[in-house]
Amino acid sequence: MIEFFINGQPVQAEDNQTVMQAAKANGFFIPYFCWHPQLSVPGNCRICMVEVTNEGQAEGTGWLEIACNMPISKGMRVLTDSDKVKKRRKETLQFITLNHPVDCGICDKAGECTLQDYHYEYNGSPSVSRDVKVHATKHYPLSDRIVLDNERCIMCTRCVRFTREVSKSNSLGVQSRGDHSLIRPVEDGSFETDPYSDNVIDICPVGALLSRPFLHKARVWYLEPTASVCPGCERGCNVKLWHRKTEWKLKALDPQQNARIDRVTPLENDAVNGPWICNKGRDLAQVFERARAEQAMLKGEAVELQAAIVIAREMIKAARRPVALVSNWGSNEELAAFYGALGPRFACHVKRDWQPAPGERLEDDLLIKPDKNPNSAAALALFPALPADPRTAFPPDTDLVLVWGEGFSFAQLPPKARIIYLNSWLQPENGHADVFLPVSVQTERSGHYTNFQGAVSAFEACFAKKAGVADAETLFGAMGAAS
Ligand code: SF4
Ligand code: SF4
Numbered sequence: 001m002i003e004f005f006i007n008g009q010p011v012q013a014e015d016n017q018t019v020m021q022a023a024k025a026n027g028f029f030i031p032y033f034c035w036h037p038q039l040s041v042p043g044n045c046r047i048c049m050v051e052v053t054n055e056g057q058a059e060g061t062g063w064l065e066i067a068c069n070m071p072i073s074k075g076m077r078v079l080t081d082s083d084k085v086k087k088r089r090k091e092t093l094q095f096i097t098l099n100h101p102v103d104c105g106i107c108d109k110a111g112e113c114t115l116q117d118y119h120y121e122y123n124g125s126p127s128v129s130r131d132v133k134v135h136a137t138k139h140y141p142l143s144d145r146i147v148l149d150n151e152r153c154i155m156c157t158r159c160v161r162f163t164r165e166v167s168k169s170n171s172l173g174v175q176s177r178g179d180h181s182l183i184r185p186v187e188d189g190s191f192e193t194d195p196y197s198d199n200v201i202d203i204c205p206v207g208a209l210l211s212r213p214f215l216h217k218a219r220v221w222y223l224e225p226t227a228s229v230c231p232g233c234e235r236g237c238n239v240k241l242w243h244r245k246t247e248w249k250l251k252a253l254d255p256q257q258n259a260r261i262d263r264v265t266p267l268e269n270d271a272v273n274g275p276w277i278c279n280k281g282r283d284l285a286q287v288f289e290r291a292r293a294e295q296a297m298l299k300g301e302a303v304e305l306q307a308a309i310v311i312a313r314e315m316i317k318a319a320r321r322p323v324a325l326v327s328n329w330g331s332n333e334e335l336a337a338f339y340g341a342l343g344p345r346f347a348c349h350v351k352r353d354w355q356p357a358p359g360e361r362l363e364d365d366l367l368i369k370p371d372k373n374p375n376s377a378a379a380l381a382l383f384p385a386l387p388a389d390p391r392t393a394f395p396p397d398t399d400l401v402l403v404w405g406e407g408f409s410f411a412q413l414p415p416k417a418r419i420i421y422l423n424s425w426l427q428p429e430n431g432h433a434d435v436f437l438p439v440s441v442q443t444e445r446s447g448h449y450t451n452f453q454g455a456v457s458a459f460e461a462c463f464a465k466k467a468g469v470a471d472a473e474t475l476f477g478a479m480g481a482a483s
């Protein structure tokens with residue numbers, strides 16, 4: 001460890017740390033645009049300037065240096081807010097905003113933009129330039145998912161470095177020089193197919209890279225995040241599901257707009273996904289906002305939920321050779337509830353609710369894993385996997401099958417067995433079950449998933465449960481009850 005001083009206070013730091021890293025680790029704030037803890041250090045934005053004086057050097061003889069690329073040394077004295085620093089920061093912001101359109105009023109990044117924040121904090125003055133601004137492309141469609149506004153770009157190159165160093169698609173670059181520099185995709189279309197491309201939206205410090213599905217849909221201060229877990233594969237990336245704040249509820253429009261996922265962003269967790277997620281995780285609204293099953297049924301006839309539970313309980317009691325197909329989308333809590341209430345009564349097998357979609361990336365070295373379900377690890381710790389030929393899971397005298405979750409063709413069930421089906425989505429199989437029970441989805445309840453490495457992540461409810469549906473945990477308890 002090395003001791004040095006920030007703003008007169010002694011600070012301990014690792015030998016190989018930079019001033020920026022040591023300052024962050026010790027709770028001192030230094031502004032930055034181009035620096036990112038997971039990317040290389042280009043030192044191009046100059047906003048992180050600090051005043052440095054070496055051990056033995058006289059006070060007032062310090063020089064200005066960028067904190068993100070300055071290694072610490074013993075006894076060094078760093079000032080993060082001296083008059084010299086403040087003056088240079090203000091000049092740097094004047095320079096960065098020289099050609100910036102300052103169209104924050106129509107920019108989706110407003111409220112989360114570090115350029116906006118630093119301008120208010122460290123500059124606050126109008127431009128001193130008398131020259132007209134250099135214009136650039138306002139709406140460059142970088143891909144089907146992302147639009148680029150070159151006038152807002154401050155050329156920090158975070159997006160370029162992300163595709164080189166993290167996603168490894170090498171699909172973005174800088175064209176031309178000086179105030180004519182432009183971020184552009186390479187011509188082979190590889191940015192379009194980069195499954196991690198949307199991370200550049202998060203790491204762009206300004207409103208230059210924006211999500212096309214989210215474009216002008218909501219101001220971010222009307223939204224709030226709920227901690228959740230992506231169920232798109234066994235990595236179980238931690239995510240934030242953003243939705244409308246109750247106090248900003250839309251009154252005149254479709255009430256469903258107040259209970260929808262507006263966007264999905266990563267929730268940083270070093271043990272699971274770091275600060276990244278893949279694009280599939282960004283599209284979770286397409287998974288959770290499918291048409292829901294909200295009505296209990298007996299052979300397709302609508303009945304009260306309670307009546308359906310009573311029939312299911314009787315069927316379970318009467319069955320002589322019951323088999324259960326357990327969902328690997330069930331949470332740890334639901335799996336434990338099933339195990340406790342019904343596990344001993346059934347011959348249980350874990351099925352895969354979701355298979356890879358055609359053309360979907362199966363696996364890579366960053367995050368994406370081949371099993372496209374969130375909780376196989378926890379389910380398989382309790383029950384064996386469904387055999388490759390599912391028909392072998394059913395003894396000839398199977399008289400009842402409980403199917404929990406989607407992804408299993410009823411055509412593979414023994415023709416004479418009665419069926420209890422628990423599912424959340426409106427699907428044709430629902431009406432074919434002897435008893436159909438509609439269950440809540442992940443966004444309506446809290447719980448945990450265990451990923452392929454054994455890391456346990458929590459998800460919280462963000463929306464009210466639909467009328468007519470029940471939590472699987474409650475249903476298992478009711479179906480396993482003595483009478
Ligand atoms: S688009 Fe954003 S992330 Fe990329 S260089 Fe410009 S400001 Fe930086
Ligand atoms: S890597 Fe897997 S868990 Fe992570 S965001 Fe993508 S699909 Fe979801």
Ligand code: FES
Pocket residue numbers: 031032033034035042043044045046047048049066067068069
């Ligand atoms: S953050 Fe240090 S130069 Fe950009």
